[in-house]
Each structure stands twice: as C-alpha cells, then as structure tokens.
Amino acid sequence: MSRAPFLTAQALRKSYPAVTVLRGVSLSVAEGDSFAVIGPNGAGKTTLFKVLSGELFADAGTVTFEGRDVTAMPAWQRVRLGFGRTFQVARVFPDLTAEDNAIVAAEAARRGGVSLAWWPARSVRAAAHAALNEVALFERRSHIARLLAYGDRKRLELAMSLILRPRLLMLDEPTAGMSPPDRAASVELIAALKQRHGMTLVLTEHDMSVVFGLANRVAVLNHGEVVTVGTPEEVRANPTVREIYLGSGHA
Amino acid sequence: MQAAAALAALVMALLLPEIAGQGLVFLAGLLWINMVFGFSWNLMFRQTGLVSFGHAAFFAIGGYGYAVLARAWPGLPPLLVFVAAGALGAVAALVVGVVALRRSLGVYFAIFSLALSQIVAMVISDLPSLGRDDGFAGIRRPVLDLGVATIKLAEGDNYYRFLVLSCALLTLIVWWVTHSRTGRRFRAVQQDAERAAFLGIAVARQRLLCFVIAAAVAAVAGALYGPWLQLLTPELAQWTFSARPILFTLLGGAASFWGPAVGALGFTVLEYATRTLHGVGEITVGGILLIVVLIFPGGIIGGIIGGVRGALGRARPVAGA
Numbered sequence: 001m002s003r004a005p006f007l008t009a010q011a012l013r014k015s016y017p018a019v020t021v022l023r024g025v026s027l028s029v030a031e032g033d034s035f036a037v038i039g040p041n042g043a044g045k046t047t048l049f050k051v052l053s054g055e056l057f058a059d060a061g062t063v064t065f066e067g068r069d070v071t072a073m074p075a076w077q078r079v080r081l082g083f084g085r086t087f088q089v090a091r092v093f094p095d096l097t098a099e100d101n102a103i104v105a106a107e108a109a110r111r112g113g114v115s116l117a118w119w120p121a122r123s124v125r126a127a128a129h130a131a132l133n134e135v136a137l138f139e140r141r142s143h144i145a146r147l148l149a150y151g152d153r154k155r156l157e158l159a160m161s162l163i164l165r166p167r168l169l170m171l172d173e174p175t176a177g178m179s180p181p182d183r184a185a186s187v188e189l190i191a192a193l194k195q196r197h198g199m200t201l202v203l204t205e206h207d208m209s210v211v212f213g214l215a216n217r218v219a220v221l222n223h224g225e226v227v228t229v230g231t232p233e234e235v236r237a238n239p240t241v242r243e244i245y246l247g248s249g250h251a
Numbered sequence: 252m253q254a255a256a257a258l259a260a261l262v263m264a265l266l267l268p269e270i271a272g273q274g275l276v277f278l279a280g281l282l283w284i285n286m287v288f289g290f291s292w293n294l295m296f297r298q299t300g301l302v303s304f305g306h307a308a309f310f311a312i313g314g315y316g317y318a319v320l321a322r323a324w325p326g327l328p329p330l331l332v333f334v335a336a337g338a339l340g341a342v343a344a345l346v347v348g349v350v351a352l353r354r355s356l357g358v359y360f361a362i363f364s365l366a367l368s369q370i371v372a373m374v375i376s377d378l379p380s381l382g383r384d385d386g387f388a389g390i391r392r393p394v395l396d397l398g399v400a401t402i403k404l405a406e407g408d409n410y411y412r413f414l415v416l417s418c419a420l421l422t423l424i425v426w427w428v429t430h431s432r433t434g435r436r437f438r439a440v441q442q443d444a445e446r447a448a449f450l451g452i453a454v455a456r457q458r459l460l461c462f463v464i465a466a467a468v469a470a471v472a473g474a475l476y477g478p479w480l481q482l483l484t485p486e487l488a489q490w491t492f493s494a495r496p497i498l499f500t501l502l503g504g505a506a507s508f509w510g511p512a513v514g515a516l517g518f519t520v521l522e523y524a525t526r527t528l529h530g531v532g533e534i535t536v537g538g539i540l541l542i543v544v545l546i547f548p549g550g551i552i553g554g555i556i557g558g559v560r561g562a563l564g565r566a567r568p569v570a571g572a
C-alpha cells in the first residue's frame with residue numbers, strides 16, 4: 001500500500017486510576033479504509049476511541065492525523081480538522097427536537113461566531129433537513145430527541161456527525177442495542193453514507209456480521225494490546241483470535 | 252402571548268406611580284432590579300448549566316463601578332457610565348472565567364465563584380474610597396441629556412421610569428440571547444457538553460461567553476441599584492446576596508425563562524408581608540420558600556402548569572383510560 005497514513009496511533013498508553021487499559025497500542029489507518037477494532041468486553045476499544053478522538057488524552061504515545069500530531073489537541077479542534085464521532089450509547093441533545101439537534105450541528109459546521117439572529121440561516125436549515133433525510137428521520141424532525149426510539153436516536157446522532165462532513169468518522173458500536181433487522185439496515189446505511197461522502201471509517205463492533213459486512217481491515221485488541229491486524233479473512237483465520245474469542249466466550 | 256403579557260406588565264410598571272404610594276413604588280423598583288438579577292443568573296444556569304454561588308460579585312462591581320465613575324467624572328454622559336459599569340462586570344467575568352471555567356465545572360465553579368464574591372466583599376470593606384462597611388452614600392440620580400431634551404432623573408418619578416425602561420431593555424437582551432442561535436448553542440452545551448465538543452463546538456468558550464453576558468447584565472442591574480437606594484454596602488457582594496437570584500429561580504421555576512421574575516415577585520411579597528415580624532421575619536420567609544420549593548420542585552410556574560394539567564385531566568377524562 002502506497003497510501004500515506006491517514007490516522008495513526010503510536011505506542012498509546014492509557015490508565016485509569018485502578019487499571020491500565022491501553023498498553024502501547026499502535027495502528028495505522030489508510031484513507032478510504034473501513035477499519036474495525038474488535039476485541040472482547042473490556043479490551044479497551046472504547047478507551048482507544050476516546051484517545052483517538054480527543055475525549056481523553058493518552059498518558060504516553062502519539063496520535064497523528066494526515067501527518068499532523070494531534071495528540072494534545074482537544075476534541076473540538078480535531079473535529080474541525082475532519083474528525084467525526086458517535087458514541088457507544090447514542091448521545092444527542094435530549095430536550096431539543098430532532099430538527100434543532102441537526103440545526104445545532106449545521107450551525108457548528110459553519111463555525112458561525114456569536115449570532116443574535118433568531119432563525120437559523122436558510123442554508124443551515126437546508127443542511128439539517130438534508131441530513132435528517134439521509135437517515136430517514138425527516139418525518140420525525142419535530143419530535144423531542146429524548147422521546148425518539150433508540151435506533152432513531154442512533155441515526156440522529158449519525159446525521160449530526162455527517163452534517164460536519166467529516167473525513168474520518170469514528171463509530172463506537174454503531175449497531176449496539178438494535179434489533180437484527182435494524183442492524184442489517186444500519187450496515188447498509190453506513191456503507192452507503194461512506195460511499196457517498198468519501199469518508200474513512202473507524203469502528204468498533206461486537207457483532208461479527210457487522211464487522212465483516214463493513215470492514216476491509218480489522219485490528220484485534222485484547223487486554224489493551226493489538227493482537228493482530230489484517231483483512232477480515234486473515235483475522236478470521238488467525239488461531240490466536242479464535243482462542244481469545246472462544247476463551248472469553250466460554251469464560 | 253408572552254410578548255403581550257410582558258408588554259402589559261411593562262405598561263403597568265410605568266403607570267404604577269400614578270396609583271401607588273412612594274413606599275410601594277420604591278419596592279417595585281427593587282423588584283424590577285431583582286428580576287433582572289435573577290434573569291441573568293438563570294441565563295447561565297438554564298442555558299449552559301453553570302451554577303454560580305457568587306453572582307452578587309458582578310452586581311456589586313457594577314454598583315460600585317457606576318458610583319465611583321459617576322463621582323470621579325461627573326461630566327460623563329450617564330448612559331455611558333451605565334454601559335461602562337456593565338463592561339466592568341464583563342471584563343471581571345472574562346478574567347475570572349478564563350481561570351475558573353478551564354476545567355473546573357460543577358461544584359468547583361460554584362465554590363470558586365463563591366470565593367470570588369467574598370473577595371470582592373472584603374475589598375469593598377477594606378477600601379476607604381468605597382466607604383468600607385459604612386457604605387457608599389450620596390449616589391446622585393443623573394441628568395439625561397438626550398439632545399432634544401434633558402431629563403432630570405432626580406425629579407419626581409423620573410428615575411423610577413428610567414429604571415423600569417432599563418430593566419425592560421435588559422430583560423429583552425437576556426430573552427433575545429436565550430432564543431438566538433447562540434442561545435441554542437448554549438443550550439446544546441448544557442444538555443451534553445461532550446456531544447457538543449464532537450460537533451466542533453468550543454464548549455469552554457461558549458460557557459465563558461454566557462458567563463460574561465450574564466455578568467454584564469448583573470453589573471448593569473447593580474449600576475441601576477445604586478442611584479435607586481442611594482447607598483451601597485459590602486453586603487451586596489456577599490453570598491447572602493448571591494443566594495437571591497438562585498432563590499428567585501428555584502422559587503419561580505428554573506425551566507421557564509420567566510421563572511426568576513415570578514420568584515422575585517413571590518420573594519418580595521413575602522418579605523413585605525413579614526416585614527413587621529421583627530426577628531422572625533427572615534425565618535418565616537426562609538421556611539415558606541423551603542416549603543414551596545419542596546412541594547413544587549419545578550417552582551411556582553412548574554406547580555401552576557402541573558395544576559392546570561391536572562385540572563384539565565380531571566375535567567376531561569380520557570375515554571378508556
């Protein structure tokens with residue numbers, strides 16, 4: 001592969017007061033990849049996501065984005081470079097309507113400063129509506145986000161992230177908490193959105209059908225260390241991976 | 252409907268001196284200032300989730316700032332001095348906020364703001380030029396030169412009317428900020444700061460901005476207070492005074508924009524009604540407030556809305572329910 005590294009992690013370490021969660025994680029994601037991080041519960045996937053996206057800072061190691069060191073950069077600045085992120089448990093602004101959620105995102109995307117104007121700009125509303133349409137939530141735009149079904153909240157969160165036109169979209173368990181038919185639909189939706197917007201994806205997921213449906217590269221994390229990285233086929237065939245999954249599965 | 256009610260309240264406030272005695276007018280003036288003070292606190296609380304225990308610091312900074320400026324440069328246009336007092340509050344909040352809002356939120360910010368207000372109170376108590384504990388007296392009601400006419404605010408009810416219009420303007424400013432695009436962004440930050448950060452919103456900057464606006468409004472309210480009472484005391488910066496906007500908000504209902512106004516009204520009425528109960532007045536007021544807040548966690552407005560819903564529910568039983 002001759003593509004320049006798009007996102008890299010080098011020797012990332014992270015501890016919480018009582019536990020060391022990441023023990024020197026190194027990864028390299030190429031532009032256009034759908035890069036999945038898998039591993040058993042507690043392996044450190046979400047923590048890795050937090051460190052990569054800037055929600056938490058690593059104790060040691062570096063994160064680069066398009067060759068730039070972003071290790072010490074707070075999340076909101078990384079977002080302005082092109083990061084997007086959804087959470088393991090969908091997070092939207094609960095007391096705002098779906099439409100206002102999208103409008104907040106659309107206004108943030110334009111980086112407007114202080115504005116005392118009352119109504120959102122026409123282009124902002126249009127961008128918000130387009131994004132709601134993309135995830136099939138336009139009809140429910142006047143619903144209070146807190147009262148939406150969980151799957152709808154997840155898609156609203158996705159729409160909000162998309163409005164910012166991220167070049168890197170990080171999805172932490174995009175289908176967790178969904179029914180199997182919803183999961184299949186989500187995989188299709190995410191694949192289509194990736195295609196349409198030309199994004200690079202980094203995701204974690206427990207459901208292997210989702211992983212193999214989306215990812216072209218897979219990293220396996222166990223006890224805070226990368227066990228192996230490869231194509232889905234390579235990873236599936238790897239005996240250590242089988243052991244980890246069977247081991248944890250029968251524990 | 253809100254606009255109509257607000258306008259009606261404004262007209263009644265302006266006409267009050269025609270029908271009421273001086274004592275009541277004086278009390279009403281305090282009420283309008285208290286309402287603005289409450290609105291400014293709830294702007295922070297409702298829109299960005301900031302809990303300040305030291306909001307009185309900015310009220311005092313505005314009050315003393317106005318008094319000092321007006322005494323030092325009597326030639327300055329009074330409106331400019333009021334604006335300068337607000338700017339003083341804003342600058343103080345900017346300096347404090349840059350430090351206090353970096354990382355420390357929640358209880359840290361609350362304690363920090365409390366400490367700040369106590370420091371301001373101590374400085375006032377220490378500076379002879381601010382009158383120390385004896386207070387800063389003799390604050391003149393200025394003369395407004397509007398080009399076409401000059402209005403002596405010291406005459407008749409002129410200052411009262413000026414006060415009402417100024418408070419209405421400040422209320423409009425807070426209302427406008429609350430409902431603006433910037434207000435919506437504040438609200439997003441209050442609802443989920445992390446989610447907001449992952450939309451590229453500089454959360455700390457939004458909180459700082461909201462804090463500065465709230466401080467500026469409180470400072471102008473303080474500036475209006477000086478010429479009304481014609482006396483400023485260090486207590487204005489103390490925690491007991493900081494507790495007022497919190498009380499107004501909780502009493503009236505934090506979820507509504509108008510909550511602090513209803514709370515301030517309730518508080519003033521209570522205080523007035525118990526004024527003759529020497530010694531036990533404060534306890535009575537405190538006790539009643541506590542009971543109201545315990546019975547109606549959503550404040551008076553929340554209680555009324557709940558009551559109306561309950562009554563409607565009973566009046567129109569849902570078929571099959």
Ligand SMILES: Nc1ncnc2c1ncn2[C@@H]1O[C@H](COP(=O)(O)OP(=O)(O)OP(=O)(O)O)[C@@H](O)[C@H]1O
Nearest residue numbers: 016017019021039040041042043044045046047048
């Ligand atoms: N804030 C925290 N404080 C202390 N320990 C934490 C914290 N967050 C996570 N941990 C611990 O760190 C370890 C890794 O957690 P993490 O959430 O990164 O794992 P994960 O791979 O995402 O797990 P899952 O598959 O369950 O989502 C776990 O043992 C967890 O208990």
Ligand SMILES: [Mg+2]
Nearest residue numbers: 045046047088
């Ligand atoms: Mg996780």
